Amino acid sequence: MKITVINGNLRRGSTWNCMNLFLEKLSEYNETEVVEFALPKGCPKFCTGCFSCFLNGEQTCPHAEYTEPIVKALADSDLIILTSPVYGFDVTGQMKALLDHLCFMWLSHRPNPRLFQSVGLVITTTAGAGLSHTAKTMKNSLQFWGVKKAFTYKKAVAALKWEDIPEPKKAQIKKEIAALAAKVSKAAAGVSKLPTPLKTRFMFYLMKKMLKTGKWDNPCDRKHWESLGWLDGKKPF
Ligand SMILES: Cc1cc2nc3c(=O)[nH]c(=O)nc-3n(C[C@H](O)[C@H](O)[C@H](O)COP(=O)(O)O)c2cc1C
Numbered sequence: 001m002k003i004t005v006i007n008g009n010l011r012r013g014s015t016w017n018c019m020n021l022f023l024e025k026l027s028e029y030n031e032t033e034v035v036e037f038a039l040p041k042g043c044p045k046f047c048t049g050c051f052s053c054f055l056n057g058e059q060t061c062p063h064a065e066y067t068e069p070i071v072k073a074l075a076d077s078d079l080i081i082l083t084s085p086v087y088g089f090d091v092t093g094q095m096k097a098l099l100d101h102l103c104f105m106w107l108s109h110r111p112n113p114r115l116f117q118s119v120g121l122v123i124t125t126t127a128g129a130g131l132s133h134t135a136k137t138m139k140n141s142l143q144f145w146g147v148k149k150a151f152t153y154k155k156a157v158a159a160l161k162w163e164d165i166p167e168p169k170k171a172q173i174k175k176e177i178a179a180l181a182a183k184v185s186k187a188a189a190g191v192s193k194l195p196t197p198l199k200t201r202f203m204f205y206l207m208k209k210m211l212k213t214g215k216w217d218n219p220c221d222r223k224h225w226e227s228l229g230w231l232d233g234k235k236p237f
Pocket residue numbers: 009011012013014015016085086087088089090125126127128129130157159160161162
């Protein structure tokens with residue numbers, strides 16, 4: 001199973017350890033090949049809002065040297081894992097900055113056909129609160145990139161670092177993550193049989209209609225949809 005992990009911080013803290021435990025457990029079910037990025041090292045830039053990715057193609061992003069390897073890895077994955085600790089009730093700034101760079105891959109623009117046959121996972125930890133909002137920020141991107149099913153692991157660890165989490169709580173985390181690994185492994189193995197989410201179908205047909213009627217008229221997006229036959233009856237799911 002090919003896996004891309006994007007970590008929303010550089011710390012090998014609670015979030016990274018949860019992710020690492022997950023990968024360990026997953027490797028009991030599958031042969032895994034993991035490409036891991038850590039932010040901000042993997043993309044130390046903010047989106048400038050130049051619109052060049054939308055209008056001229058993602059290769060024209062001023063930060064393409066960082067975004068292209070990430071996009072390439074995502075488009076070669078059976079499983080995409082996004083992780084972030086909660087910072088101020090949301091993802092880290094560096095995770096949000098990367099997700100901004102990848103908006104061109106949303107269903108409303110140029111989704112990559114491969115991602116419709118992949119599974120996603122969001123992992124987040126917090127000292128006390130903010131898990132749902134943080135998970136949602138990352139899940140939004142996974143879902144609007146088209147992934148077939150997006151799982152979530154969120155944990156209030158009541159700690160500032162992994163080492164401070166008491167052993168009974170760590171044992172509980174390990175148990176929960178083991179169960180999750182079994183579920184994700186099963187979903188990824190049977191991805192072609194999973195139902196396509198209603199939201200994905202809706203967005204796909206809405207964008208198709210808008211491109212066909214000229215209500216959305218971005219030639220770069222149009223070329224993408226046309227070249228994949230999506231305006232002539234083909235669909236990615
Ligand atoms: C800048 C910053 C902001 C944070 N904001 C919150 C917060 O809004 N709510 C909360 O309960 N914990 C907050 N925390 C605590 C972390 O979410 C928590 O300790 C998390 O498990 C750290 O993950 P890590 O060990 O993977 O870095 C914050 C920590 C930092 C450094």
